[in-house]
Amino acid sequence: MSAQSAVGHTAAPLDADSTRARIRALVVSQGPINASRLAAELDVTPAGVRRHLQALVAAGEIAERAVPVTGPRGRGRPPREYVATTGAQEHLPDASAELAVEALDFIASALGEPGVTQFADDRLAELEERYRPLVESSGSDVAARAVALAGALAADGYAASARRPPGELPLLQLCQGHCPVQQAAEKYPELCEAETRMISRLLGVHVQRLATIAGGGHACTTSVPLTAAPSPAARAT
Template sequence: MNESIAGSVVTAGPAGDPSHTGVAPHHLVPAPDADSTRTRVRALVVSQGPIDAARLAAELDLTPAGVRRHLQALVAAGEIAERLVPVTGPRGRGRPPREYVATTGAQEHLPDASGELAVEALDFIAAALGEPGVATFADGRLAELEARYLTVVEAAGDDIPARARALADALTADGYAASTRRPAGELPVLQLCQGHCPVQQAAERYPELCEAETRVISRLLGVHVQRLATIAAGGHACTTSVPLGLSAPPPPSAPASIAHAT
């Protein structure tokens, strides 16, 4: 025997118990995997930020309203930050355009190879050998990385944007969440952005690690580059400006330790 209760169909149980309904109890209904989607939103903001809600929705196949709910939750959690998009011309009606970037809080959800042991080791080197010792260590640490990336970058040919994209792909494979982009304006430059720093804790204390990485990027791309921001110094990404279409002098030579590694 069936009865209608509040619009639900109630089907009698084995002993005529009407507690068994055609509608599953709330605790048995699978909930949408919000955490998984939010993780995808966070990861894309880390790797592609600054990025707006419309582009996020398109990349993740979400509705604009859906992606905004996740963005608001991530902003409230302190994992991403919202900022106004600079507008050069007249602005139309409606909500001012906004874009999103990752904060230090988002970095905590990504792989991190800069534990206390790494910092303690650098402290020991600094105490024993001073700043030159730390700089030598930083160059040596990146020697194997540079030798491995060189093959990938050289395969992209002589075109600087192509080389930068190849380097970004290689960095992403190693956990740096890297990308390339053309900044607004007419300057012939490209930006190489790394949304994650696997050695952030160590780099915050020893910027020599960032300086050595900048030199490696310059040698791999074959032009002098300029580091605009680093995560270790409080930026939302490690951003390196790469000149395009300029007659740049050759990049500095690799240290002996790196030359031997290649």
């Protein structure tokens, strides 16, 4: 008896999620693989498998490609097979965060806090140089520079935005909804401090970090004054 007939319609959403996850796992481990083989492995109808495959392709987690055919090909749809994309890796175990913490532990034990701070600054140097032309092209207005920086961060996956907080204070808040180094930053706040210094240099004013995801906040929030003297770091730059 198939899983579909055994479970019934009321459990379809949960069963669909489970089946899709199993299809994704099989494509990762056994791809290239075709729909017929997946249907046989999972005891699901070929039509049902194809619906899940279409959803996974649309989500960017797997890719569809034509199967090379030697000799004459009959009528009908060309045979297709499926392989995993990098999007599928997001659903698999990832030890990179633990590795980053272990690397910082080693730096801290060998070089102490100054070594961690130097590493954090060096890590962001390339990012800062890449962002600088984008920020400077927006002119000298701090608000425009903050909007440009938020756009650059958003393009790199930080889910960033620049917004005016409630009230009439001449402030802007740079918010980042995603932290790619959260686990490491929870143990080593030097990573957040280095990022704050980078933001200050790029905007040319002294900014203040109000909250971080690593510190328990829902976002990394940086207060940017719109009427302030340039920071010492900005003047030096």
